[in-house]
Amino acid sequence: MLLREINNIYHSELDVIYGKEEVNSFFYLLIEHYFDLERFVLVIQPELVIDKEQETVIFQALSELKLEKPIQHIIGTAYFMDLDFKVNGYVLIPRPETEELVRWILDDHKNTAKALTILDMGTGSGCIPISLDKNLTDAKVFGLDISTDALKVAEENNGLHGANVKFFKADMLSLNTETSVKELDQKFDIIISNPPYVRELEKAEMQNNVIDHEPSLALFVPDEDPLKFYSSVVNFAAEHLNEKGCLYLEINQYLGKETKQLLEKSNFKTIELRKDMFGNDRMIKGIIK
Ligand code: GLN
Numbered sequence: 001m002l003l004r005e006i007n008n009i010y011h012s013e014l015d016v017i018y019g020k021e022e023v024n025s026f027f028y029l030l031i032e033h034y035f036d037l038e039r040f041v042l043v044i045q046p047e048l049v050i051d052k053e054q055e056t057v058i059f060q061a062l063s064e065l066k067l068e069k070p071i072q073h074i075i076g077t078a079y080f081m082d083l084d085f086k087v088n089g090y091v092l093i094p095r096p097e098t099e100e101l102v103r104w105i106l107d108d109h110k111n112t113a114k115a116l117t118i119l120d121m122g123t124g125s126g127c128i129p130i131s132l133d134k135n136l137t138d139a140k141v142f143g144l145d146i147s148t149d150a151l152k153v154a155e156e157n158n159g160l161h162g163a164n165v166k167f168f169k170a171d172m173l174s175l176n177t178e179t180s181v182k183e184l185d186q187k188f189d190i191i192i193s194n195p196p197y198v199r200e201l202e203k204a205e206m207q208n209n210v211i212d213h214e215p216s217l218a219l220f221v222p223d224e225d226p227l228k229f230y231s232s233v234v235n236f237a238a239e240h241l242n243e244k245g246c247l248y249l250e251i252n253q254y255l256g257k258e259t260k261q262l263l264e265k266s267n268f269k270t271i272e273l274r275k276d277m278f279g280n281d282r283m284i285k286g287i288i289k
Contacts (some may be wrong), residue, residue, distance in 0.1 A: 004042055010027050090149035122229070190248065191240065199221060244287055246287050271284065
C-alpha cells in the first residue's frame with residue numbers, strides 16, 4: 001500500500017478525535033520511529049510503497065490511537081530534555097512544563113562549583129533526576145517513589161542513559177516513619193517534587209488519553225485536601241535542606257497562592273512563583289534560610 005494512502009486513512013479515522021494537526025504529528029512520529037522515514041518523504045517520494053509487515057505495524061498503531069492510547073505508550077518512549085525516556089502505564093508521561101522546571105534548576109545551578117546533593121520526590125520515570133544527573137557534573141542525585149513498578153522504569157532509564165541516580169522506595173506521605181530508609185537520613189542542596197496535584201473536580205478538564213491510560217496514583221488528589229503531598233514535601237525539605245538549599249515544585253495552576261503560603265509557613269525565603277509556557281502558575285521555588 002502507498003504510504004500516502006495510509007496517511008489518508010489516518011486522517012479519515014483520527015481527525016475527528018484529535019484534529020488534523022495532531023494526527024499529522026502522530027503520523028510523522030510513527031513513520032520515523034518504525035521505518036526511519038522523515039516527514040518530507042510524502043512529498044519527495046509520493047509513490048513510496050509500504051510492505052505488508054510494515055502495514056501491520058502502522059495499522060496496529062492506528063487502532064491504538066483510535067482507543068486514545070497515548071502515542072508515547074504506543075512507541076514506548078517520551079522525549080524529555082533531549083533524551084528518550086521509557087514510559088508505560090505505571091509512570092506519568094513527562095510533560096513539557098516539567099522540562100521548564102528542570103531548566104530552571106539547571107539555570108540556577110549549572111555553574112555551581114560544589115558537588116550538589118539532590119533529591120526528587122515522586123520520581124516516576126526518573127526523567128527529572130536523570131536529566132539533572134546528566135547535566136550537572138559531580139552531583140549526587142537520588143529519586144524516590146512509592147511504586148515498585150515505577151522504580152523499575154526509572155532504573156531502566158538510568159541504565160539507558162548511563163546516569164548514576166540512586167533510586168529507592170519510600171512513601172512521600174509518611175516520611176517521618178520511613179526511618180529505615182538510609183537515603184533519607186541526610187541533608188540535600190536541592191529537593192524537587194512534581195507530586196500528584198489534580199483535584200477530582202478538575203477531571204472534567206482532562207483528556208481521555210490521560211484519564212484512561214496514565215496512573216491515577218501519580219495524578220489525583222482529593223478535592224478536600226489537594227496539597228497533602230506538598231505539606232509533606234515542604235515539611236521534609238524544611239528539615240533536610242542544607243543552609244540556603246532550594247526547593248523546587250511543580251504545582252497545580254489554581255493553587256499557586258496556597259502553595260506559596262505553605263512554603264512561607266515553613267521558613268522558606270525568597271519564594272518565587274513562575275508561569276509555564278501556557279501562562280499558568282506552574283512552578284515554585286523557595287530557598288531555606
Ligand atoms: N500536569 C499533569 C497533567 O495535567 C499532572 C501532573 C501531576 O499531577 N503531577 O496531566
